[in-house]
Amino acid sequence: MTVLIVAEHDNATLKPATLHAVGAATKIGGDIAILVAGSGCKPAAEQAAKIAGVARVLVADHAGFAHPLAENLAPLIVKLAGGFSHVLAPATTSGKNVMPRVAALLDVGQISEIVAVESPDTFVRPIYAGNALATVQSKDKIKAITVRTTAFAAAAAEGGTAKIETVADGADAGLSKFVRQELSKSERPELTSARVVVSGGRGMGSGENFKLLEALADRLGAAVGASRAAVDAGFVPNDYQVGQTGKIVAPDLYIAIGISGAIQHLAGMKDSKTIVAINKDEEAPIFQVADYGLVGDLFKVVPELTAALPKKG
Amino acid sequence: MKVLVAVKRVVDFNVKIRVKADKTGVETANVKMSMNPFDEIGIEEAVRLKEKGTASEIIAVSMGPQGAQETIRTALAMGADRGIHVLTDAELQPLAVAKLLKAIIDKEKPRLVILGKQAIDDDCNQTGQMLAALLGWPQGTFASKVTPTADTAEVTREVDGGLETVELKLPAVITTDLRLNEPRYASLPNIMKAKKKPIEQIAPDALGVDPAPRLVTLKVEEPPKRKSGVKVKDVVDLVDKLKNEAKVI
Numbered sequence A: 001m002t003v004l005i006v007a008e009h010d011n012a013t014l015k016p017a018t019l020h021a022v023g024a025a026t027k028i029g030g031d032i033a034i035l036v037a038g039s040g041c042k043p044a045a046e047q048a049a050k051i052a053g054v055a056r057v058l059v060a061d062h063a064g065f066a067h068p069l070a071e072n073l074a075p076l077i078v079k080l081a082g083g084f085s086h087v088l089a090p091a092t093t094s095g096k097n098v099m100p101r102v103a104a105l106l107d108v109g110q111i112s113e114i115v116a117v118e119s120p121d122t123f124v125r126p127i128y129a130g131n132a133l134a135t136v137q138s139k140d141k142i143k144a145i146t147v148r149t150t151a152f153a154a155a156a157a158e159g160g161t162a163k164i165e166t167v168a169d170g171a172d173a174g175l176s177k178f179v180r181q182e183l184s185k186s187e188r189p190e191l192t193s194a195r196v197v198v199s200g201g202r203g204m205g206s207g208e209n210f211k212l213l214e215a216l217a218d219r220l221g222a223a224v225g226a227s228r229a230a231v232d233a234g235f236v237p238n239d240y241q242v243g244q245t246g247k248i249v250a251p252d253l254y255i256a257i258g259i260s261g262a263i264q265h266l267a268g269m270k271d272s273k274t275i276v277a278i279n280k281d282e283e284a285p286i287f288q289v290a291d292y293g294l295v296g297d298l299f300k301v302v303p304e305l306t307a308a309l310p311k312k313g
Numbered sequence B: 001m002k003v004l005v006a007v008k009r010v011v012d013f014n015v016k017i018r019v020k021a022d023k024t025g026v027e028t029a030n031v032k033m034s035m036n037p038f039d040e041i042g043i044e045e046a047v048r049l050k051e052k053g054t055a056s057e058i059i060a061v062s063m064g065p066q067g068a069q070e071t072i073r074t075a076l077a078m079g080a081d082r083g084i085h086v087l088t089d090a091e092l093q094p095l096a097v098a099k100l101l102k103a104i105i106d107k108e109k110p111r112l113v114i115l116g117k118q119a120i121d122d123d124c125n126q127t128g129q130m131l132a133a134l135l136g137w138p139q140g141t142f143a144s145k146v147t148p149t150a151d152t153a154e155v156t157r158e159v160d161g162g163l164e165t166v167e168l169k170l171p172a173v174i175t176t177d178l179r180l181n182e183p184r185y186a187s188l189p190n191i192m193k194a195k196k197k198p199i200e201q202i203a204p205d206a207l208g209v210d211p212a213p214r215l216v217t218l219k220v221e222e223p224p225k226r227k228s229g230v231k232v233k234d235v236v237d238l239v240d241k242l243k244n245e246a247k248v249i
């Protein structure tokens, strides 16, 4: 078996999601190679070479890869894929964007968001917002897979000495152009890899009120998340959304505040180790998955909780 | 321009699904079915483009058993002009759906094709990207804003870090995200009118596509249940439990 992993990076740094994909690849077994396609992506490639368990790093450095446009990336991955039994990408928005395009060009099915590897051709994946787990077997010659990062332990970022090789210098397919991006800036840990997540829902009432959660998050060194209702209401940006169609998180501690607990929200957080729910409605479904439920008005409880925790640093 | 929208019939998002006792799948008999929520957003977007004069005709396509007709009717009631129903009782996986859609698109030649970013039953999030690949077209996935001009479409995409805007050459495939728009309810007069709009029915082999599944589902199971937790009486109690019992702070 030979596994090719499509790295998630921003040229300067390799994203932790890549390490989780390597974690999944180790479960499949065989030689692991990582593709770093970017523009000026040498630093990311060098980081990839240090990952424990990785044999080769393939680098495609080209202006057409400055942004991960699927139209430009897919032909490159397809060209390389012939030499591999598995092609993996983390189930991030860029992995989800490019991998099905690769699969179709290879004329193979894709196995989306695997959460377990049963054997090199058999995988477990959630369906129906995680309310069922399907075990599926692929009959295709190349397995195209996206990996749910929270389901696989990260490979060690240090300790490897992979060979760095340059592959085809790539091209611009001329179908799409990057125009601009508006990335949310935050000093906080990244939502999908944070150890603690504090999320707010419609019950927060306004974007202004999210300051209450930020104060709590500061004490806990936590990332801040939200329900879809809070994002739709414009309280916080779209990339805060946790759930079936947002981000999947599995921190050690998840605190849901003013969130009712719709199945689509639970889909994104019910694998957290410890769940706390704060809600004024004691019948709220969120209490069914919470290890610790506190019935009360968040505007009273959250400041109290913040005050009860020591200041960081 | 002609716009084609793919609409899938799925178990309604409000239904709490049950896994079948024999582990072959999920109970779908006597369960409320609806149009996939992302596809409602797709139809709404097409209808708005028509109201603005950008779209000339809207074709709604659904694939699956006889019941898929109902989903097409809903699309017609929302404002689509005509429907195409690929009738089959066989399991259709994303690659097969993409190939069938391509065959229809080769004939209909729309300038814009809209799909949902994900079907809420299989949660695959694949079909739009696969279709774009087979057509050799650009793809604007997870779209929260779409502005087509004569030759291009500017698409704002919801990505992990925030928002990204790309410019695509037309024809192109778009997949919808939740915040693209808020779909309308079909009015009673429009529901009546929709009954007279045409729906063409085709079989997969008439489109020259082998829709055989590539993945075999060996079993479907319920996820492990979380054991039920406790209610704490106040913040002091909560902090104590988090420190000394869960040991997470």
Ligand SMILES: Cc1cc2nc3c(=O)[nH]c(=O)nc-3n(C[C@H](O)[C@H](O)[C@H](O)COP(=O)(O)OP(=O)(O)OC[C@H]3O[C@@H](n4cnc5c(N)ncnc54)[C@H](O)[C@@H]3O)c2cc1C
Residues within 6 Å of the ligand: A200, A201, A202, A203, A204, A226, A227, A228, A229, A230, A241, A242, A243, A244, A245, A246, A247, A257, A258, A259, A260, A261, A262, A263, A264, A265, A268, A278, A279, A280, A281, A284, A296, A297, A298, A299, B013, B037, B038, B120
């Ligand atoms: C296709 C589809 C995909 C979806 N994807 C997602 C997704 O990815 N993520 C997601 O989150 N949702 C998703 N949803 C939406 C989901 O169904 C729910 O509508 C949403 O999660 C509700 O958000 P909420 O809990 O914040 O709001 P509500 O359900 O309105 O709950 C608000 C809660 O706040 C409590 N509250 C109010 N005031 C206070 C107070 N002062 N103190 C304490 N508690 C208070 C209330 O008791 C209530 O329980 C999706 C829906 C669809 C159809």
Ligand SMILES: Nc1ncnc2c1ncn2[C@@H]1O[C@H](COP(=O)(O)O)[C@@H](O)[C@H]1O
Residues within 6 Å of the ligand: B006, B007, B008, B009, B036, B038, B039, B061, B062, B063, B064, B092, B094, B097, B114, B115, B116, B117, B118, B119, B120, B122, B123, B124, B125, B126, B127, B128
């Ligand atoms: N059987 C189908 N009929 C019509 N459209 C479909 C079908 N299956 C998938 N689609 C389209 O593809 C999108 C993504 O589905 P999926 O890749 O399965 O998550 C859906 O939102 C639909 O727009």
